[in-house]
Every structure is written in C-alpha cells, then in structure tokens.
Amino acid sequence: MKKFLKNLKLSWKYTKDKKVFLILLILMNILSIVVSIILPLYYSKIIIKLANGEFRSILLIAIIILIIEVVKSVLHYLNRFFAQCIYRDSFSKIQLNLAKETLKLNVNVFEDNGSGVFIQRLSNDASNLADIFNSILNYVTDIFAYIGRYVAILVISPIMFVYLILATFLLWIIEKKRANKVNAKDKEVRKRKEKASGFISELVRGVKDIKMLNAEKSFIKVFDSRVKDSNYGSYQMQALDRNFRLYSDVLYALLDFIMIIFLLFMMIENYIGVEGAIIIWNYSGGLLYVTSFFGRIMDCFKNFNLSSERVFNIINGNEFPKEKFGNKKLEYINGDFEFKNVNFSYGKNKVLDGINFKVNANETVAFVGKSGAGKTTIFNLLCKMYEPNKGTITIDGVNIKKLDKDSIRGNITIISQNPYIFNMSIRDNLRLVKEDLTEEDMISSCKMACLHDFIMEQPEGYDTMIGEGGLNLSGGQRQRLAIARAFVQKTEIILFDEATSALDNETQANIQKAITNMKGEYTILIIAHRLSTIVNSDRILFINEGKVEAEGSHKELLKTCTNYKHLYESEIKSRK
Numbered sequence: 001m002k003k004f005l006k007n008l009k010l011s012w013k014y015t016k017d018k019k020v021f022l023i024l025l026i027l028m029n030i031l032s033i034v035v036s037i038i039l040p041l042y043y044s045k046i047i048i049k050l051a052n053g054e055f056r057s058i059l060l061i062a063i064i065i066l067i068i069e070v071v072k073s074v075l076h077y078l079n080r081f082f083a084q085c086i087y088r089d090s091f092s093k094i095q096l097n098l099a100k101e102t103l104k105l106n107v108n109v110f111e112d113n114g115s116g117v118f119i120q121r122l123s124n125d126a127s128n129l130a131d132i133f134n135s136i137l138n139y140v141t142d143i144f145a146y147i148g149r150y151v152a153i154l155v156i157s158p159i160m161f162v163y164l165i166l167a168t169f170l171l172w173i174i175e176k177k178r179a180n181k182v183n184a185k186d187k188e189v190r191k192r193k194e195k196a197s198g199f200i201s202e203l204v205r206g207v208k209d210i211k212m213l214n215a216e217k218s219f220i221k222v223f224d225s226r227v228k229d230s231n232y233g234s235y236q237m238q239a240l241d242r243n244f245r246l247y248s249d250v251l252y253a254l255l256d257f258i259m260i261i262f263l264l265f266m267m268i269e270n271y272i273g274v275e276g277a278i279i280i281w282n283y284s285g286g287l288l289y290v291t292s293f294f295g296r297i298m299d300c301f302k303n304f305n306l307s308s309e310r311v312f313n314i315i316n317g318n319e320f321p322k323e324k325f326g327n328k329k330l331e332y333i334n335g336d337f338e339f340k341n342v343n344f345s346y347g348k349n350k351v352l353d354g355i356n357f358k359v360n361a362n363e364t365v366a367f368v369g370k371s372g373a374g375k376t377t378i379f380n381l382l383c384k385m386y387e388p389n390k391g392t393i394t395i396d397g398v399n400i401k402k403l404d405k406d407s408i409r410g411n412i413t414i415i416s417q418n419p420y421i422f423n424m425s426i427r428d429n430l431r432l433v434k435e436d437l438t439e440e441d442m443i444s445s446c447k448m449a450c451l452h453d454f455i456m457e458q459p460e461g462y463d464t465m466i467g468e469g470g471l472n473l474s475g476g477q478r479q480r481l482a483i484a485r486a487f488v489q490k491t492e493i494i495l496f497d498e499a500t501s502a503l504d505n506e507t508q509a510n511i512q513k514a515i516t517n518m519k520g521e522y523t524i525l526i527i528a529h530r531l532s533t534i535v536n537s538d539r540i541l542f543i544n545e546g547k548v549e550a551e552g553s554h555k556e557l558l559k560t561c562t563n564y565k566h567l568y569e570s571e572i573k574s575r576k
Helices: 002-012 016-052 053-102 107-113 116-130 132-155 158-205 207-211 216-268 274-287 291-317 376-384 407-410 426-431 439-448 450-456 474-490 505-518 554-560 562-575
Strands: 337-346 347-357 366-369 390-395 412-415 493-497 524-528 539-544 547-552
Touching: 002 132, 016 132, 016 274, 016 426, 053 132, 053 291, 107 116, 116 132, 116 207, 116 291, 132 291, 132 539, 158 216, 158 274, 158 291, 207 407, 207 412, 207 493, 216 274, 216 390, 216 493, 274 337, 347 390, 347 547, 376 426, 376 493, 390 524, 426 439, 426 474, 439 450, 474 505, 505 524, 539 554, 539 562, 547 554, 547 562, 554 562
Parallel strands: 366 524, 366 539, 412 493, 493 524
Antiparallel strands: 337 347, 337 390, 539 547
C-alpha cells in the first residue's frame, strides 16, 4: 500500500489541474451510490404489490422507478464525461513528459533495448497511470454502495448478514490467491510484449528492405515465433485467471443455493417476512461477487504499480541512464575543437585509442580510412551522443562536459549516411529544426541541396507527405532532404558523414559545389569513401586503428602516407 500511495502521489501532478472535474466526478459518484441503494427497495415493493394483487399502486412505484432510472442514466453520462476529460488531459501530459524524458536517455539505451520497451511504456503504461484516479473514484463509489447494501441486510436480518460476511470471506481467499498468481505472471508477459512490439515496429519501418531482400518468409517466421511467444504468455496468465474464476463461480453457486435454503427456513419459522426476504435477495445478487470486485481492485492497483515503476523509471532515471550536460552556455562559438588523448570502446571493442587532433574554426577537414577505423565515432563523440572512456574533447577551448546541450547540439549539424526522415510533409520536416523558418530560407536551403525542382514536381509541393522514414523518397532524395535540413539550421559546425554516398554524380557535384561555397564561413568536417569528393579540403586526416596515422593536404598525403595513396589509387582503378 505504501508503494501504491507513493506512485499515486507521483501521478497526481498530471491530474491536479483538473481538480474541478474531479470534484464534480466525486459528486456524481455520491449520487450514484444513493441511487444504487434506493432502486432495489422499489423493485422489491413492485414484487410485493404484484404478489398481493395491489395493481393500482404499482403504477405510482413504476413512475418513481422510471424517474430514478433516468436520473441514474444522466449521472452515468456525466460520470463518463468528467472521467474522459480527466483521462484525456492526464494521458496527454504523461505521454508528453515521458517522451521528453525518453529523448534524454543515452543513445546506447535504445541500441541495447530496442524500441518495443519504450513503445509499450509510452502507450499502455501511460494509459494506466492516466486512468488511476477515475478508477479509484469508481471503486470507492462501488465500495460505499456495497457497504450500504450490507447495512440494509444487517437491519433486516443480522443472521443473513453474518452468513454473507462468512461467504464473502471464503470467496475472498480464492480471489486473493488468483490476484497474486496472475500479477506475478504479468511482469513476464509485459517483457514478452515489449519484444513483440519492437519487432512489429521493425516490420513497419523495414517493409521496403524486407521486400527488396525477398525475405518475407524468413521474416514472417521470426515474427510468428515472437508473437506466439508473447501471446502464449498472455494465454498462460489468462488460463490462471480462468481456473480460479471457475472455482469462484462454483463456490458462488453453492453459497447462493445455501442462502435460498436459509431464506426459506427463516420465512417458514417467521424470522423474516416475504418482503424482507425479497429485499435481501435483491441486494445479495451483487454481494457475493464483491470478492471479484475486490480482486479487480487488487489487479488495478498492482497493474498501476507496475506501470508506474516502468514509467517513472524512465522519468526519474532509475532504470536507464540519461545524458549529462554541463551548465556553461556559449552564446556564440567560433567553431574550433580538439580531441586530446581520447579513448572510446563499444563494449570490449576498442575503437579510438588515444586519438589527438585539432580543427580550427572555419576549416574544412576530411576524415578517411577503412571501415571501422573510428571516423563516425569521432562525430558521435563531438555531438556528445557518447561519452569518451578517457581523454578530453573541447569546443572553443571549453571541455564539452561543461557545456549545456544547446551549446553543443545547437551549434553542430550532422548529416548521416542513412538519415531518418519523419512521417510528415517536407515543410514540417524542415521546420522541425527551425520553427520560425521563412518560406524564402526554406526554398533557398532546398535549392542548395538540389531538391527544390523535385519538390515542385510534386502535386502538393512542399506539403507533400513523404511516408514513415521517407518511404516515398529514393535514397538520394532522403539524403538531399537531410542536407537541406542541415542548411536550414546554419550551425557553425557541419558534419557530413558519407552524406553524398547515395547521390548521383551530377547531384553530388552540385552538393559539393554548395559545400565549397560554404568554405571559410563554417567549420566543415567530411567523412567520405569517395576520395574525389574531399581532395579540395584544407586538411585530410587518415584514421587507422583509432589513431591519426597521417594528416595534410591531398597532395601531401599522396607523398607521405602509403595507405592513403593505396586507397586513392584503388578508387581510380575502380572507375575504369
């Protein structure tokens, strides 16, 4: 209970803005309690009047019941309305906060866990938190309604009251065991669902590649295995629930039979009248199922605790590590940076081994080397996507560990080989990085990226929807859009990570011309396998086994670095 109250307190901040609605919801629930206690009394009177042949007085009772039922329907309508308003607002706030905190997590958290973990928490678990206060009010309403019925039975017949209490206790024992076993299984089921959700996400995002690889059969085989594993876990949990429900239902039927015998005996012995027996029978219909009701409360509370743990472990950073930034803000940066004896490893795989180099502001520097040499890692470390195991990285002479997020990522743009394009219009994709983007700047950026003509060929122009992950675009078009996105940002440092690899020669030449026009105004870093694209760089760093093996201009490296010369000559031969 202590854990539940703690989680409830944490969830309250998402609901407290709707206090007026909560008060109105409580009022509707109190009136509903009164109605639920009164109605059985009037229904009992109708049965008595029918038995005694008093048909004329039945009409008046029927009118009263009609009025009460209409009031009951209006109360239920208002109850649902207020509850839905509270849920909608709370759910939106929880999802928004959870999304913000998810974006603060370290990149390797997503690489290690997959997307399913976060999809489930952003949807199902957030929903459970948003609904808890509505659920509590509904349960409290039902509890008071049950108490009212028990009190009414106690007044009519203390003997039947004791019987119903004992019967409820027997059913409660079974219900408690059921709830404990089912909720213990629920943790395992949720983990299986996370894995299945992650794979479903892969199916949607990777559908084009699955088709191109003709891998539908093998993918569906793996998909079938994961979904079956998830569903079988749910089936096992449902089987536990089903078995315990059977025991409860059989015991309920037996207890119901015993109660009929008790009522007959008490009427025969004149301990109770027919009217009292009918009222008890009407009230008791739901009382023996009160244990199922309390079982639902236990399920709800345990489900809420589990969802709270999963959501607040992200929000409060208890399960997954978050990115850490300093407090120092640079209003303006020149754009020079330095790596000093930097080491970095992916697990046990060492990528950078004491690397040292410096890049001056407004310099264009290219990084070349074999795959796995550590070129992309350098970019990721500079953007603080990862933390170095050892050494120091500085921007304008300041250790990036001391800088705030905006000073780093607000001044660096990275254009990757496989950029992610969002399922929005072209215009919205560009405005993601600059909300106040003018039409003029947007068109100018797209022209620099050689994308404007393609956009204008589309029926919707800049409002063309491009599908999830840029599904409706070719690889080259996706990269050009990513390049346009970078031009929109106009940051002091621009990183091109194989950004022109999917472009045709003509487009690449145009992009190369745009990059050349930016020389001297921005710090530009380029990773390229095609050395012809970087021969005009101010400097070229040849990276080998996590270190700078050589640096200099293209002509200098041809003379001083054998490995660079081999790479360049191999490229020339491959063109012939």
